[in-house]
Amino acid sequence: MLTSLTLEQLEAVALARDTVTLSPAERQRVEKAHAFLLERIASRQRIYGVTTGYGPLASTYVAPEQSALLQQNLVYHLCSGVGEALTTDQARALMTARLISLCQGHSGVSSALVERVVWWLEQGVTPEIPSRGTVGASGDLTPLAHLARALSGEGRVSVNGGPWIASAEAHQQLGIAPLILAHKDAIALVNGTSVTAGIAALNAVRAQRAVKLSTLLVLLYAELLEGHREAFHPHIGVVRPHPGQQQLHHWLWELSAESQALKPLEVATLPGALQSVSRDQALPQDAYTLRCAPQALGAVWDVCTQHAKTVETELSSVSDNPLLFPDESAILHGGNFFGQHLAFASDHLNNAVIQMALYSERRIARITDPARNQGFPAFMQPRDTGLHSGFMGAQVSATSLVAELRSHAMPASIQSIPTNADNQDIVPLGTIAARRVSTSITQLYQVMAIEALVLAQGVEIAGRESLSPATQALHQWVRQHAAALDGDRPLADDIEAVAQALMDPDQVAPLLAPLESTLP
Structure with a gap:
């Protein structure tokens, strides 16, 4: 199971010497939480980052039909990282760490998002993620936004250790369409500690x-x-x-x-002829x-x-934040990021x-x-x-x-x-x-x-x-x-x-x- 990987197994995935698979139970948890989220969106519940703006702009309410644009704009404004890219093993480690969190069934992401990240790990697709620009407070927002951008067909990726190419070009070569991140996909992807956890x-x-x-x-x-x-x-x-x-x-x-x-190991004794002191002996x-x-x-x-x-x-x-608890019919806002x-x-x-x-x-x-x-x-x-x-x-x-x-x-x-x-x-x-x-x-x-x-x-x-x-x-x-x-x-x-x-x-x-x- 993905959610029971050891640290050594995660390293093997990061080094592209192994990959990950989702169990039926993990898939079910993801689908259940996503269905619960859609129900709450349909009932027009106020959910941070899904039907509201972000951070200090959360006082702005956003209509559910603007969901995809809201998620896209989150990714855009957070793609502000700088510096050299994270190494391939670090990028694969953070992708694995984020999957583990999302597959617990409390984030509400779509199955399409989870399956795509798994597929990227299998195919050796690595996003270009600048190493600097996150404070780790609302999670690793900035680097994870660059992952989200690449999944959406923008930014750059490497395929099987090759040179950086446009994500759109890589999608075309691989014969797949970029993801459209809607509902809670983008905020759940970026709003966590998975970059820190993967590198750690x-x-x-x-x-x-x-x-x-x-x-x-x-x-x-x-x-x-x-x-x-x-x-x-x-x-x-x-x-x-x-x-x-x-x-x-x-x-x-x-x-x-x-x-x-x-x-x-031996019991040493003093010289038999020792009268007072005998200097310069072996230590x-x-x-x-x-x-x-x-x-x-x-x-x-x-x-x-x-x-x-x-x-x-x-x-x-x-x-993540907010957290979904389908069995308790609750959505809770907190600071697990x-x-x-x-x-x-x-x-x-x-x-x-x-x-x-x-x-x-x-x-x-x-x-x-x-x-x-x-x-x-x-x-x-x-x-x-x-x-x-x-x-x-x-x-x-x-x-x-x-x-x-x-x-x-x-x-x-x-x-x-x-x-x-x-x-x-x-x-x-x-x-x-x-x-x-x-x-x-x-x-x-x-x-x-x-x-x-x-x-x-x-x-x-x-x-x-x-x-x-x-x-x-x-x-x-x-x-x-x-x-x-x-x-x-x-x-x-x-x-x-x-x-x-x-x-x-x-x-x-x-x-x-x-x-x-x-x-x-």
């Missing part, structure tokens, strides 16, 4: 995967630096029972079980990038989990994503520094160091990416500016927050790609025989996407190739399989 859904699964990938990177980092396995012991998490920290202890402890590179504990991995990544995992739960709730909700939950959750996730990138950059910095990396050559360049600089430039790029991320850490959800003649006197700005997270996640994966390349080079230098099976698999995976570094070469293409592969759920699935276990 993609952010949710990609952030959670990033934590899992970071867990593998941390383990390889620890093995290369011959760290103490003791810090991963699950008993440490038992006495500080944050679920994320416990999960990370569980993952790292289980994954490191066969590692011969980590220092084993019994590691730097925090290694020792505090369960705590650092565990806290991020908890934030990701909380964010995902908020998104799941929003996706299963009806974000107000995207505050997603705004707060997105800002919280953004901080966690930035911290994850910072953590990755700190690992890169330590293991490329000959003063701190347990004997590895500077910047992981094993041949003619100085003549060749290895990953020196890549490490600087990681630093730059993190600095840029930190400059984008200001919460969007507290930037409310009244608008719409003070009708929207508070606005949540959740779409800005979700788009910012999306950008942060892209840059996080670029930092992680640099780390993966650096650590894989470390395996070439130190050997892989003592590594755990999970990190041996990670090394092999990296080498499928980028060759080892012998002499200096441009690394930009390698970084991008590895970053794109890390973001691909299908490509990393074999790597993440050992982490799919839950807490014991």
Whole structure:
């Protein structure tokens, strides 16, 4: 059923690796609500946005026979978005999210609208939707209006990843007539949080995967630096029972079980001849990038989990106004389009994503520094160091990416500016927050790609025989996407190739399989 899609399934639809189908029950709910709406329109009931104007102009009553023009004018005046277009996966995600809301049976849209959006997803038709211009208060009015405009045969679309073409031309090529949005079709299409929810859904699964990938990177980092396995012991998490920290202890402890590179858990004793103090002995504990991995990544995992739960709730909700309740013969006006939950959750996730990138950059910095990396050559360049600089430039790029991320850490959800003649006197700005997270996640994966390349080079230098099976698999995976570094070469293409592969759920699935276990 469409209305029971998981976040992972929604991502598959967004990536055009799956599509959606409507169940008979969902179709029935849509038809029932639409029939109820038509009854109320026929009885000349005052219904916001259907027989009235919009926003502060709702004091204007509109005759039912002007329905189609009213809906068209709504789309026209809201098509004021600017900036680069949303990516194809974001556009498909928001279309799916809007369908889920409409198919709950409380919006009153026509079956024709619902079936057309489903058909567009099947045929790979993607509307051009400017990314900026919504405050997320009456939902994502502006970007969703550009979707409505494209469905009506105006604006531009892409078909199966092709170039932007006029929507009218695409309709002609596909042999279908553009939709005529009437009754409540346009306002129900635009009056919801589905742009924010769709982007946030993609952010949710990609952030959670990033934590899992970071867990593998941390383990390889620890093995290369011959760290103490003791810090991963699950008993440490038992006495500080944050679920994320416990999960990370569980993952790292289980994954490191066969590692011969980590220092084993042992009871150390003082030298028998110790009279007073004996200085300059081996450190019994590691730097925090290694020792505090369960705590650092565990806290991020908890934030990701909380964010995902908020998104799941929003996706299963009806974000619209007014809402129709056919069984109760009621039409209720309210504010379910107000995207505050997603705004707060997105800002919280953004901080966690930035911290994850910072953590990755700190690992890169330590293991490329000959003063701190347990004997590895500077910047992981094993041949003619100085003549060749290895990953020196890549490490600087990681630093730059993190600095840029930190400059984008200001919460969007507290930037409310009244608008719409003070009708929207508070606005949540959740779409800005979700788009910012999306950008942060892209840059996080670029930092992680640099780390993966650096650590894989470390395996070439130190050997892989003592590594755990999970990190041996990670090394092999990296080498499928980028060759080892012998002499200096441009690394930009390698970084991008590895970053794109890390973001691909299908490509990393074999790597993440050992982490799919839950807490014991």
